[in-house]
Amino acid sequence: MILTLRLIEFTTLSTLKMDTPGYFEDQKLQGTPGFFSELWTAKNGLFSGALTAMGVAFTAIFLGTVLGVFIGITLAYGKQPGRFIARVYTDVIRGIPLLALILANFYLLSVVGVNLNALQAGVLSLGIFCSSHVGEMVRGGLQNLPVGQTEAAQSIGLNFTQTFRYVLLPQALRQILPTWTNTAVEIVKGTTLISVIGLSEIILATQQVIARNFQTLNFYAFAGLIYFIICFSIERLGKHVEKKIAIK
Numbered sequence: 001m002i003l004t005l006r007l008i009e010f011t012t013l014s015t016l017k018m019d020t021p022g023y024f025e026d027q028k029l030q031g032t033p034g035f036f037s038e039l040w041t042a043k044n045g046l047f048s049g050a051l052t053a054m055g056v057a058f059t060a061i062f063l064g065t066v067l068g069v070f071i072g073i074t075l076a077y078g079k080q081p082g083r084f085i086a087r088v089y090t091d092v093i094r095g096i097p098l099l100a101l102i103l104a105n106f107y108l109l110s111v112v113g114v115n116l117n118a119l120q121a122g123v124l125s126l127g128i129f130c131s132s133h134v135g136e137m138v139r140g141g142l143q144n145l146p147v148g149q150t151e152a153a154q155s156i157g158l159n160f161t162q163t164f165r166y167v168l169l170p171q172a173l174r175q176i177l178p179t180w181t182n183t184a185v186e187i188v189k190g191t192t193l194i195s196v197i198g199l200s201e202i203i204l205a206t207q208q209v210i211a212r213n214f215q216t217l218n219f220y221a222f223a224g225l226i227y228f229i230i231c232f233s234i235e236r237l238g239k240h241v242e243k244k245i246a247i248k
Helices: 002-019 023-030 035-041 043-077 082-095 098-112 118-143 147-155 160-197 202-213 216-245
Strands: none
Touching: 035 043, 035 202, 035 216, 043 082, 043 118, 043 160, 043 202, 043 216, 082 118, 098 118, 098 160, 118 160, 147 160, 160 202, 160 216, 202 216
């Protein structure tokens, strides 16, 4: 009898607590780990995603810059049909959305027997995209130089190769550095798109964490902070180099 009365009393008290406003919300909050606790748990995945994003971006920037310089030289001084091919390449690539380029390199190339994994397709897509923009920058920088620079170099006996190497190219690179910095920042931002082909960079790693803890706002804000730090560092480095090589 006493046991039955105790059971009735416990059931009644439990029902009254559950009827209290905010009871379930309080219980949910008590059972939910904090943001920093979840961040510490997910640190390895997020760190790996950040390294992947930076590795893809910096590799693509390097390859795109090297290829873009040759494209720009061809556009400015090349002969036909090389100049025509470089112009078509630049205009077509710049007219294709980066996401479409990533999907094409990952899926369409396999049709012709070129099988790329997600990392290779991401680097190739971003590198090609970067090269088209750098090529146009270099072309503009070279063609904007005064003709007198070339004439002065020739007057002291420099051939075209020496003139280009010691006179024209350094001045052109100095002019395009701010624009190149902006392009490098855009390539870093473009790494957010490579998650669509399954490469675990910052965004995909963040989504995997959110799927576990549902702290959407906190972790997307943290991912944005990571990208801001990377892009801001590139921008400040570009400003520093620009001041160092400026003609005083």
